[in-house]
Amino acid sequence: MIELPDPGPFYETVWLIVRQIPQGSAATYGQIAGMIPPPSGIDQEDYDRLGPRWVGDAMNAVSRLDDPAIPWHRVINSKGGISLPPDSPAAALQRARLRHEGILNDREQVDLSACGWEGPDAAWCEAHGLYRPRSLKPPAPDGPQQLSLF
DNA sequence: CGTTTGACTACGC
DNA sequence: CGCGTAGCCAAAC
Numbered sequence: 614m615i616e617l618p619d620p621g622p623f624y625e626t627v628w629l630i631v632r633q634i635p636q637g638s639a640a641t642y643g644q645i646a647g648m649i650p651p652p653s654g655i656d657q658e659d660y661d662r663l664g665p666r667w668v669g670d671a672m673n674a675v676s677r678l679d680d681p682a683i684p685w686h687r688v689i690n691s692k693g694g695i696s697l698p699p700d701s702p703a704a705a706l707q708r709a710r711l712r713h714e715g716i717l718n719d720r721e722q723v724d725l726s727a728c729g730w731e732g733p734d735a736a737w738c739e740a741h742g743l744y745r746p747r748s749l750k751p752p753a754p755d756g757p758q759q760l761s762l763f
Numbered sequence: 764c765g766t767t768t769g770a771c772t773a774c775g776c
Numbered sequence: 777c778g779c780g781t782a783g784c785c786a787a788a789c
Contacts, residue, residue, distance in 0.1 A: 642771055662772080663785060669770040670786065676770085688770075696770045703770080 623652055627671035628680075629741065633733045634687040637714050639723045640730040641691050642668040644746045648732065669696065676703055686710040687730075693723045725749040 626649050634640050646664025651657050668688070675685050686707040690696045695711075697704035711717040716728045729749025732738070738745050 646771090659784085662783070665771040666769075666785070667771095672770050673787085685770085690770080691772060698770090707770090 623649070623667060624671040624674060626741075626743070627668050628675060628683050630733075630743070631672075631675075631683050631685060631688060633737070634684055634730050636684075637716055637728065638730040639687045639689050639693075639711070639716060639725065639728050640732075640746070641689060641725070641749065642666075642672075642696075643691055644730070644732075644749060645688065648738070648743045648746045650742065650744070665691075684710075687714075689723055693725045695721070726751050 627645060630645050630648055631640070642665040646660075646668045649664070651660035651664075655663075672685050672688055675683050695704055695707050697707060708717060708721060711723060716723050718724055726749070730746070731748060731750075732746035735745055
């Protein structure tokens with residue numbers, strides 16, 4: 614099934630991470646990139662800029678592999694939206710899967726503050742030489758916010 | 764083998 | 777808050 618000659622360690626690492634995203638959660642390209650140390654020879658500064666795009670490349674490659682073990686649909690952009698061309702079949706599939714998991718709101722976006730992935734546990738990250746991801750949820754300046762409903 | 768494009772983001776209006 | 781832009785590398789053409 615895998616026809617790509619050698620996707621490279623970076624892609625493999627991306628796929629490894631994406632496999633950890635649980636049903637009902639979503640991660641962003643930048644978030645995933647931020648978990649991976651810069652490939653050798655790449656400045657941190659450059660990597661911050663390019664990493665998210667490479668993650669996108671890895672997702673593009675995965676759709677060609679069509680590996681059901683990699684929940685690529687749970688990877689979205691920093692705005693909580695789908696980055697595929699809206700009219701493409703792949704986008705339709707992603708929308709359908711996200712909707713099926715109940716995390717796509719009426720504006721066809723994922724509320725990252727509610728469904729944003731918090732990442733694997735620290736032990737897992739350390740075991741794989743990865744960083745813990747930054748949280749996608751809004752900063753809590755002073756402990757858990759009281760939900761002021763009234 | 765040169766050109767074009769893109770599954771990104773941060774930033775400015 | 778939505779839309780346009782720059783920057784930048786690797787794939788895809």
